[in-house]
Amino acid sequence: MRSQIEGSRAVAEAVALCRPQVIPAYPISPQTHIVEALSERVASGALHPCVFINAESEFGAMSLAIGACATGGRSYTATASQGLLFMAEALYNAAGLGLPIVMTVANRAIGAPINIWNDHSDAMSQRDSGWVQLYAESNQEAVDLHVLAFRLAEELSLPVMVCMDGFVLTHAVEPVDLPDQAGVDAFLPPFRPRQVLDPVAPVSIGAMVGPEAFTEVRYLAHVRQLEVLDRLPDLAGELAALTGRRISAVTPYRCDDADTVVVALGSVLGTLKDTVDELRDEGLPVGVVGVTAFRPFPVRAVAAALAGARRVVVLERALAAGVGGIVTADVRAARPGVACRTVVAGLGGRPVTRASLRAMLLDAVADRLEPLTFLDLNREVVDRELARAAATRRSGPAAENILHDLAGGGR
């Protein structure tokens, strides 16, 4: 059914359609509306016999999910930012144990300085954790991805993170079409794992694996991740039969004959497409490639989408301090030899506007773009701080240093 609904509520509905059995959660903005809506559905009996658990921390929440899933219960949780980092140890563990937990990450920056607004630093920091990572462009896609995620996770025995931009998507009210229960039930069979904690057939899970086998276990984890790319088209096709919308690992937009192509993940794709339309109207051959599956990284699909491009710009919503781009490294590996620029944009919720994207693209087309650009950076502020720091080298947190100097304390 199509309705005008908040992104968080829509995702909660989609998760509910997947009939989870255990939902442990710990609140953190901007994830809260999702788990609040689910707690309400559980309390009302609508999700019977699902159990909702108010965990004491995110580490607790993920650990509860691990126990629940290992015992054969379909498990779901959601988090963001600091919460995802607080889970980190358990995340690697869930992946290593091959537990098909599904989790929404309402993408948000990581502190310090504390910041509740959207960027991709949180999910990017866990890109090597062994979880599949799918990024939603819109709330409709977020809904579809959740349904897909449970099936994908359970078929391949891998945990899946569905990443949706915090606030920008989670708090946006827009039209969303939700599949019906019968359709989801047909698409997603009940969870029947091969090994569960059950006295009927006792198994030991999580033994210490030594040097003689550890590499092999890791290798298999890698191969299993890559299988996602093989299975995704089929599953997406099945889901498309239900929803009429097809998910793909990589989605090119106006890339035919485009010599400059921007690669991006998440909700910024919408604004980017509008910008590209505008520039196309003016005759500039520009295009966009949206990456939905970031882990595993769809090397072949990205290479194919960028086959005709002479210039590639990777629009990053996170920063790897000391290097610059994160997604860039993977895109370069997919398209070696093509000029690849990194634009870091929208950190900590700074709006990524059409005006700035347009200016950036015009620079790119004219080969004026630096290898690494920070969109809309306030040069005055950083230059002042850099000059001060060059004069006297003493440690101190950056945000506070800026204030210190403004207050005339320039020590």
Add this chain to the structure above:
Amino acid sequence: MNGQRTFFYQVGTFAVGNRLLDPAMRAGQADPDRANALTSGHRACQGCGEALGARYVLDAAMRATGGKLVVVNATGCLEVFSTPYPETSWRVPWLHSLFGNAPAVAAGAAATLRAQGRDDVRVIGQGGDGGTVDIGFGCLSGMFERNDDVLFVCYDNEAYMNTGVQRSGATPPAARTATTPVVGDRSGNRFGQGKDLPVIAMAHRIPYVATATVADLRDLEAKVAHAMSLHGARYLHVLVPCPLGWGTASGDTVRVARLAVESGLFPVFEAEHGEVTAVRPIRRRVPVADYLRLQTRYRHLFTPTRCDDVLDAIGAVAEDNIRRYGLIEHRDVEHREVSP
């Protein structure tokens, strides 16, 4: 006892006005030279109990330490509303690190001070109930167990307010929060759950544990002053009503806190090395309904029909506290006068 008997009908309380007290006994807030550790301009809601409590606690601690104080704050309302960058309301050295690590960060600060021989500078760690009883509990217990020289203050508003009122391990039974909704046959937070952190702190046998509320600010200040006269791990648990999360009128914060005490739902006491040493007796006991009725988080207990079974169950919690801590003195508790 000589002296004039004074009646306080006008405020309906037993509070003694400052002007009637000996200057040495007056509240820290009555001191024109008070520190204003949490000064004006912060962004708390009107009537925020946490803002009130924190100001009293830190000003009292500043007075007790001669201004030699370092404060570590967990993530939460207090942290967010006090430091909207580039502004800050703190006039003390103040550090916010993370949500779950404030007791450890505070203990680290105390360690450096000891290593540098600056034992005169004292450390306070503080956070909300979520930061204290849930996510920060491991670090807090470690800090207690090592007897680190930190006073940790928990501002208990009985839920995760900063993220929009979700249940914490300090949320009382039957209270509605965003994650303990009132739907179907579920009526808010469950009975038989939750942590009694002051008692858990006592089980660590630390030098000092106390509870207080923003209804009795003089008592709160006195407990802070006493805590700062001691060394080692100390814990102060302060009940701070939250108009937004509790659904109370912003002018009722102090009144609601007082009713929490007088109903028996929030026992106010002190303990040293694991033994209770003092309790604040209830002077005029009120039914729990008088306390609950002022809060929309309990509205479902009164409308559309009154849930006497739930109210009785909450009453039993109060009764249990009264018995356990001996909150009602055996003298006549109904008299309405006090001598200063």
Add this chain to the structure above:
Amino acid sequence: MFAVRIHGRGGQGVVTAAELLSVAAFTEGRHAQAFPSFGSERTGAPVVAFCRIDTRPIRTREPIAIADCVIVQDPTLLRHVDVLAGLRPAGSVLVNWAGPVDQLELPPGAVAVAATQLALRHVGRPVPNAALLGGFAALTGQVRLESVLDAIRGRFPASLAAANVAAAQEAYDLVRAECEERQDA
């Protein structure tokens, strides 16, 4: 595309107003997107919410910098926030204000409606959002009053919805009369 920016204070239902507006447009078969300004503001702090309405799917996610209409839920904001920033030259302004609109420094076309008073009378609480949405329908014609009322009915329990519907209806009538009067003048 029609872009609306709603200014108000935390606790005044600003985000709900944007959402209801988007629902009203949706029920009329158009595409709509509503989103808040995403802060950590507490009760009483200035907040903004946005709503875009279009005949085509809306892809952009940037905050509304160029607005076709600005709704001001709290006139005290006029002193602190540049509510008119980016308002199109012919854009409309609807302000919650009980006095004559020329007491406020607003563009000539601005219209005032005493939404707080209407809310107090009908709803019993100073939540001006529903009334202002009624006024918005009359002022801009972007959505029909009936769609606004349906959105309100879909959102609140029956008795609360009825009260808000009454406030929105009255505001609609008042603003309509005001607009007609101006046209005649």
